[in-house]
Amino acid sequence: DGGITQSPKYLFRKEGQNVTLSCEQNLNHDAMYWYRQDPGQGLRLIYYAQRVNDFQKGDIADGYSVSREKKESCPLTVTSAQKNPTAFYLCASSIVRQGLYSGNTIYFGEGSWLTVV
Amino acid sequence: AQKITQTQPGMFVQEKEAVTLDCTYDTSDQSYGLFWYKQPSSGEMIFLIYQGSYDEQNATEGRYSLNFQKARKSANLVISASQLGDSAMYFCAMTQVFTDKLIFGTGTRLQVFP
Numbered sequence: 303d304g305g306i307t308q309s310p311k312y313l314f315r316k317e318g319q320n321v322t323l324s325c326e327q328n329l330n331h332d333a334m335y336w337y338r339q340d341p342g343q344g345l346r347l348i349y350y351a352q353r354v355n356d357f358q359k360g361d362i363a364d365g366y367s368v369s370r371e372k373k374e375s376c377p378l379t380v381t382s383a384q385k386n387p388t389a390f391y392l393c394a395s396s397i398v399r400q401g402l403y404s405g406n407t408i409y410f411g412e413g414s415w416l417t418v419v
Numbered sequence: 420a421q422k423i424t425q426t427q428p429g430m431f432v433q434e435k436e437a438v439t440l441d442c443t444y445d446t447s448d449q450s451y452g453l454f455w456y457k458q459p460s461s462g463e464m465i466f467l468i469y470q471g472s473y474d475e476q477n478a479t480e481g482r483y484s485l486n487f488q489k490a491r492k493s494a495n496l497v498i499s500a501s502q503l504g505d506s507a508m509y510f511c512a513m514t515q516v517f518t519d520k521l522i523f524g525t526g527t528r529l530q531v532f533p
Contacts, residue, residue, distance in 0.1 A: 333519055344510055344523035345464075352519075360520065390462055396519050406452070406519050410464035 305329065306411035308393050313416050315380070315387065323378045323414045325393035334376035335394040335408065338362060345392060351376055380416060388418045421446045423511050425524035432501045432531055439486070440496040440527045442511035448472075451513050453494040454521070455485065458508040467509075470494060501531045 306327045315321045325334065333352045337345040347360030351370040365384025370376050380387045396408040422445040432438040444453065455467040470478045470485045478485045486495040494513075498505055511524045 335520070337521075344525050345512075345521070346523075347520055350520055392462075392464060394464075394521075406514070407454070407466060407469055408514075408519060408521055409466060410456075412461070412463040415462070 306393060306395055306409060308391075308411035308414050311412070311414060313414060315416060315418050317418055318382045320379055320381050321387075321416065323380070323391055323393075323416070325376050325378065325411060326374055327393075327395045327411075328374060329395060329397075329409065330373070331395035331397050331409075332373070333396045333406075334370065335396075336360075336366070336368060336376070336378045337392045337394065339390040339392060339413075348378065348391075387416055390415055421448070421451075421513060421515060421522050423513055423522055423524035425511055425527050427527045428525075429528045429530070432498075432529065434503060434531055434533050435500050437497060437499045438501055438529065440498070440509050440511075440529065442494045442496065442524060444492050444494060444511075444513050446492075446513065448515075451515070453485070453487070454512045454514075455483070455494075455496045456510045456512060457505075458510060458526070460507070464510070468496065498529075503531050503533065505529060506531045 309324045335350040336348040339345050346362050348366050349368040351357035367379045392413045393411045394408045396406045424443045451472045453470045457465045468480045468483045470487045482499045484497045508526045510526045512521045
């Protein structure tokens with residue numbers, strides 16, 4: 303089945319450690335995104351990658367890094383510099399269409415819960 | 420700057436009734452997309468419906484319809500014949516021009532009761 307797979311579903315991290323969240327898609331989508339969601343709030347964009355090796359910071363990129371070495375994968379690293387990393391992380395992807403723009407549908411994975419202990 | 424506003428933190432509806440979830444947006448762009456997503460307690464974000472800024476007709480997807488009023492900058496979601504499984508958080512979102520970066524509202528928690 304086509305879709306977006308995030309792993310692990312639950313992750314515990316000690317303070318001062320880096321951790322990497324995996325995101326893989328087999329939808330042949332060009333663009334991939336990482337969002338963070340805190341309890342009771344909407345999503346905020348961390349990073350987005352419009353294509354391989356082409357990514358840009360979102361609204362809350364400090365303390366995070368991404369890589370996009372191949373189209374199917376876009377892992378997110380939460381570094382020790384991120385002071386409040388406990389949150390729900392969602393990966394997403396979309397096709398970048400040419401022509402008159404009016405928005406491309408963005409599809410999400412099932413998310414990863416990160417807790418700092 | 421673009422912004423999405425959802426003024427209803429919570430809504431209740433009886434099973435089989437229709438419900439409208441409000442969404443207003445602010446943008447100076449001519450090209451944008453409007454989306455509604457459903458987030459059940461499991462956490463996944465499920466795409467429901469999309470409306471392009473150039474679309475003249477309101478979008479519909481099964482029991483979901485989007486009441487798009489461009490001059491008022493509103494994009495309300497209408498769920499007809501509510502089901503117990505519709506109980507979830509609902510987020511309105513819009514894309515920034517030519518980037519597909521989604522801006523989300525704060526969400527509305529819908530509870531459907533028998």
